[in-house]
Amino acid sequence: MKPPSGTLRCAVSALLLAGSAGMACATEDPGVATAPRLEFSPPPPGTYKLQNIQRVSDGALLDGVGRAVMLSAVTRSKITLLTFFYTYCFDPLGCPFAHTTLANLRDRVREDRALAGNVRFVSISLDPTHDTPPALASYAREFTIDPKFEWRFLTARRVPDLLPILDDFGQDVSVDVDEKGRATRALHHMLKVFLIDARGEVREVYSLAFLQPQVMFNDIKTLALEADAGAGPAARR
Numbered sequence: 001m002k003p004p005s006g007t008l009r010c011a012v013s014a015l016l017l018a019g020s021a022g023m024a025c026a027t028e029d030p031g032v033a034t035a036p037r038l039e040f041s042p043p044p045p046g047t048y049k050l051q052n053i054q055r056v057s058d059g060a061l062l063d064g065v066g067r068a069v070m071l072s073a074v075t076r077s078k079i080t081l082l083t084f085f086y087t088y089c090f091d092p093l094g095c096p097f098a099h100t101t102l103a104n105l106r107d108r109v110r111e112d113r114a115l116a117g118n119v120r121f122v123s124i125s126l127d128p129t130h131d132t133p134p135a136l137a138s139y140a141r142e143f144t145i146d147p148k149f150e151w152r153f154l155t156a157r158r159v160p161d162l163l164p165i166l167d168d169f170g171q172d173v174s175v176d177v178d179e180k181g182r183a184t185r186a187l188h189h190m191l192k193v194f195l196i197d198a199r200g201e202v203r204e205v206y207s208l209a210f211l212q213p214q215v216m217f218n219d220i221k222t223l224a225l226e227a228d229a230g231a232g233p234a235a236r237r
Contacts, residue, residue, distance in 0.1 A: 038212055038214065038215075042212070042214050042215045042218050043218070044218065045218045045219075045221030045222045045224075045225060046221070046222055046225040046226075048222065049222075049226070050195070050203040050204050050219060050222060050223065051203065051204075052201050052202075052203065053201070053202040053203060053204070053205065054168075054201070054202050055200055055201050055202075056071065056072070056075045056168070056169075056196060056200045056201070056202060057071075057164075057165070057168045058070055058071050058072045059071040059156075059161070059162075059164060059165040059168075060156070060157070060161055061124065061154040061155065061156055061161075061165075062133055062154065062155050062156065062157060063133065063136075063152065063153070063154055064133050064134075064136045064137030064140055064153055065133055065137065066133040069152070069154055071165060072200065074120065074122045074152050074154070075122070075196050075200045076198065076199070076200045077198055078118055078119055078120045078150070078198055079115075079118060079119045079120075079195070079196070079197060079198055079220055079223050079224060079227075080119075080120050080121070080122055080194075080195075080196040081102060081105070081119075081120075081121050081122070081193055081194070081195055081196075081216070081220075082121075082122040082123075082124065082169075082193070082194045082196060083098050083102070083122075083123055083124070083191075083192065083193045083194070084123075084124050084125075084126050084166065084169075084171050084173075084192070085098065085099065085123050085124070085125060085126065086125055086126045086127040086130070086131055086185075087125065087127075087130070087131050087135055087136065087139040088130065095191075097191075097208075097211075098191055098193060098211065099123070099143060101211055101213060102121055102123075102143075102151075102193075103143055104213055105213050105216055105217060106121065106143075106146075106149055106151065108213070108217055109149070109217070109220065110146065110148075110149055112221075114221075114224060115220065115221070115224055116148075117148070118198075118224060119149075119150075119220060119224075120149075120150035120151065120152065121149075121150070121151040121152070122151075122152045122154065123140075123143075123151070123152070123153050123154070124154045124155070124156075124162075124165070125153075125154070125155040125156070126162070126166075126173060126185065127185040128155050128156040128157065128158055128159055128161075128162060128185070129158075129159065129184050129185050130185065131155045132155065133155065136153050136154070136155050137153075139153065140153035159175070159183040159184060159185060160183060163175070163183065169192075169194060169202075171190075171192060172190040172192075190207065190208075191207060191208045191211070192205055192206065192207050193205070193206040193211060193216075194206075195216070195219055195220070195223070197223050197226075197227070198223075198227055203219075203223060204219055
């Protein structure tokens with residue numbers, strides 16, 4: 001049986017993580033985090049359908065060299081896994097864990113001939129004040145080792161440009177403000193990874209309790225099979 005999806009998954013994980021939801025960066029490193037134990041057998045790809053949750057709205061972002069990038073340019077035409085992070089997070093169950101999970105998943109996708117070239121990852125900084133394009137480029141080097149795999153690391157020009165994007169995704173954050181009440185950065189977020197199909201529709205939301213590589217891989221394969229079926233026989237020749 002496939003576990004609850006989308007909003008329900010997030011609600012379940014919120015209860016599981018209620019004791020630690022406010023922790024964004026740990027002061028002590030308790031060790032490398034591991035994925036939660038898989039308590040169910042994921043159904044095979046293509047034997048189920050993922051719900052249509054919402055369409056991704058557009059927004060203005062910056063890449064690692066300061067070039068303008070529209071959100072729509074990195075959430076269309078490929079199956080996309082998108083998450084929000086900040087470069088200096090050391091919470092073992094936060095950003096580093098998410099990116100390690102995604103790096104392992106990237107390697108699985110690269111080895112699948114049907115998925116290679118049809119999947120991208122997108123990581124968007126929550127803190128444009130600190131995570132400038134140069135800082136982002138430095139952080140991304142560890143993960144963008146394969147030029148054939150599209151993994152985009154993006155930031156915003158300023159926090160007010162980012163907040164509508166966070167609100168659209170329903171990404172839970174707390175926002176730090178300066179003495180004048182102006183937003184300076186968005187932190188203390190609940191970890192979420194959004195699965196987006198090639199049309200720009202969010203089809204699944206993974207919170208920490210459901211950040212299972214096998215589940216995520218099967219969901220990606222399911223969307224790829226769905227797209228292949230929708231293309232018709234002529235497109236598959």
